[in-house]
Amino acid sequence: MSGNNEKRDVFDAIADPTRRRLIRLLAEAEEIPLYELTTQFEMGRTAVSKHLNILKEAGLVLDRKVGRETRFKLNTTPLKEIQDWVAFYSRFWSANMLHLKQLLEEEEEA
Template sequence: MNENNQLRDVFDAIADPTRRRLIHLLVDAEELPLELKGQFQMGRSAVSKHLAILKEAGLVLDRKVGRETRFRLNASPLREVQDWVAFYSKFWGTNMLRLNQLLEEEEE
């Protein structure tokens, strides 16, 4: 777990396409209410469960505004994903360079 004391793994939280779409919506808006009319073909309780999983992973913060709960993105846990992908991008970069060299040698 990282400094956010997460209850859920970030990779698990972003594995679902609905949660990735929620993250995308939160990037585009500073805050969103739970009522995301027309954004999903599911009920309020299903959206709420997805937001709860993102919150457990530290990716979503919420605050009460009257009777409404508003959600916003906390992107810092995504650094773990970025670091993991960066490690493997070095692997692919090196392999592509080797492949390019091999192809150039075959052309000669």
Template structure:
């Protein structure tokens, strides 16, 4: 967890492939009940719920009760932190590749 933020770290939340798959399923569905999510995995409802709890703690998933059913939807805003982090490294590699190309061209001359 991030010490400055009481919520779970978004990087920690997406580190697990099951949680990344949950995010994709929820995003594609718009809103989806727990039983439909559970049917997509070879694990029990409790295990899926634990993964969803981690995603909720990171702010990536919102839930609401509809009768006895819990439905989940994506809150993509926390993914901006990951996008920003990746953007820095994208620029880093682009700049380094440009420099490498320039060095190779200079050596050819």
């Protein structure tokens, strides 16, 4: 990211296993405070916050202050880009599965 107005790439944001786990945790809850997220990892609050900031820069995480506490929730809209990318390649998987099915059926007949 070079400028303040640019968003982080969604693929880059989900590339890290810790961030994927954060997304999973956020998907399973409506909203989670930072301290609760931190208890799910063997790293400090600062490290978890850095991962959350990367997700936030990609638009995947929204946050809000409630008193002194910061709460986070998942924004799934940017995940559509990933879904679309994977969907394009699913036709190859489908073609391979169809071919495999045909081979198996031919073996059964023989």
